[in-house]
Amino acid sequence: MPYDAWKDNEYIEKLVKELRDSGTNVIIGSLDHLINWGRSNSIWPLTFATSCCGIEFVSLGAARFDMARFGWEVARASPRQADFIMVAGTIVHRMAPVLRRLYDQLAEPKYVIACGGCAISGGPFRKSYHVAMGIEDIIPVDVFVPGCPPRPEAMIYGIMQLSRKIKVEKFFGGVNRQEKQEKFLESHPIEGIDDNK
Amino acid sequence: MANIQEKIAKLFPEAAFEEADTLTVTIPDAQWHELAKTLRDDAEMAFDYLVTIVGMDWKDSLGCIYYLDSTTHNTHIAVKVIATGDRETPYIHSVSDLYAIGCIYEREVYDFFGIIFIGNPDMRRLFLSIDWKGFPLRKDYDMNPDINPVPHENERQSDYTYTYVEDADGKIVKEEKRVFAEDDFVVNIGPQHPATHGVLRFRTAVDGETIKKIDVYMGYIHRGVEKICEMDTYPQTLHFMDRLDYFSAHPYHHCLCMCIEKAAGIEVPRRAQVIRVIMDELSRIASHCLFIGTFCMDLGATTMLFYTLRVREQILDIMDKTCGARMTFNYETIGGVIADLDPDFVKDVKALLEILPKNIKEYNKLFTGNVITRNRMEGVGVLSRKDAISWAITGPSGRASGWACDVRKTAPYAVYDEVEFDEIVRTEGDSMARFKVRMDEMEQSARIIAQLIDKIPDGEIQAKVPKVLRLPQGRWYQTVEGCRGAFGIYIESDGGTSPYRLKIAPPCLPLAAVVDHLTEGSKIADLITIGGSLDYIVPDMDR
């Protein structure tokens, strides 16, 4: 997490400074763990659905797939209160600047999941004149969930991958690094935390 | 039809006739407006419903084919008009003064083909931005993405619109007009707004809480399906139908298949016909369930979504077992269906039919009679029958205004003429009526399924279809009753393996266009009620 993001939490800053002065790195480490743990279990999505994939996202919110089990159910209508965008659906030329603006309005730390073939590469509309061939040219992406549309189970898996990623964020060296999760975890084992669970 | 032809021939000697699946009249542009007026106002013809306008590029000329229906006589006619002027500035006279929906349809043609409609009060692009270069559905359009790249900057906006008028000596003049009055207070709603049901944008001029005018902005999910279809073979075009109105995936698929089958003269086995109808009706129940859920959620009754999605999930399970997908099924094929029914199908459907009445009763108990519900919905957004026809509002929304427009009754297809069901028509025309029509339609759909489920005949599910499918030269139009209204497909073939032109006439475009008319003078909170009760799906209108 960039240092700037701490700015308006002065008491934490003080605490960190204090700890650093007395050289207790272990505690900072665990504090990071604590914060990341908290974050990773309450990531709130922005309600953002442009087309078909968005409907599966609605099913995800209903009783059967029940994303409330994981702490994601608080879908926010305003980007200022959300943690991640689940880009569920096709992004076309006219929508691209809007998506970019929504991303800019999200508060740090922010994450993006590209959900479905369209968001990943243009999907079935690759030949079209009015479809962005993947949202990666517009905003950085953390997790890709393939499918047309991905089943709700796949979406759950995708968001869980994101929360795993957040848990070890400190060691990622910043948000939105597009390193493969598994490879990363293998080469960066963390004591006491088994991220494969 | 013969006397109509005679009558037109007498009044307009220059008209030429052609007998395709619909009687087609070709008329020079100069007489088109006059003919349209006669067609609409003559009591014997009374073509009062403009179904769609198909823009065409025949390479050497541009033009339009207008499909008109008569709601009193249940007859259809098509009118072909070739644009005058050169390719840079082709002109046709507008009929937006005769049909309210004409304005939006003509804007769509202008956006895709660059045909200018003389007299249309609002000649702006509809789906593409004002800086878009070229007209994408013309045959000579350059698809190179460098010409129209994905923009990173915000889109340029204009407060002006244009209208083209003919002056006294026949010269065409372009006039500039403001969309809103200069001192209007304009609030922007959408495109990213939970209550617009997708990415639709309303520029709303308000006076305090009261809505003065709404300018509907579309195109935030315009994916260019019609153009892609021209590059694909016929079987390849099918899967796009699932992705338009994803709740009506089965009916839409059914429509395109029927249109191609009609053109190629393919006889569909009876077993496949019955399966298709059952699937259509299951989709309708699932779609109306989701409508009730999201509509109630828009009004603040969040819990309803969980109740209604319960039934929807059960239907999706049935589909999942047979079609192998929860949403984009790709199940109907040209000449039949892709796979046979799952062994559990009949059992599962019967279980569904059993719980459905209980569920509907529960919905009514929870929501319909509620005082708040009634206050918010009764008398809100009243659409008269005449306006419904003029605005081409079909489906449950049209039937709530007293227009019996169910395609399953007016032009039965598949096995709909063998089953018994009532067409639900109400006369109030308000949001409550639109809601209730859908509630009752679920029961009727269940009734249709109940009649068929024990009588699915044995036999083939797929007719013999040539590996490489070519349609003969000609044009065909086919309509079905989608979950949101009459859905039409127009195919023009030049004898090749892919369509020369495939036009999709979606029910949701008029539904969105009418929002301005319905909300004028009501409060801004009613916009959510009215929009929700119309139940449009944005990818369907944008294509």
Ligand code: SF4
């Ligand atoms: S990936 Fe498939 S289901 Fe998702 S938005 Fe694109 S077309 Fe629709």
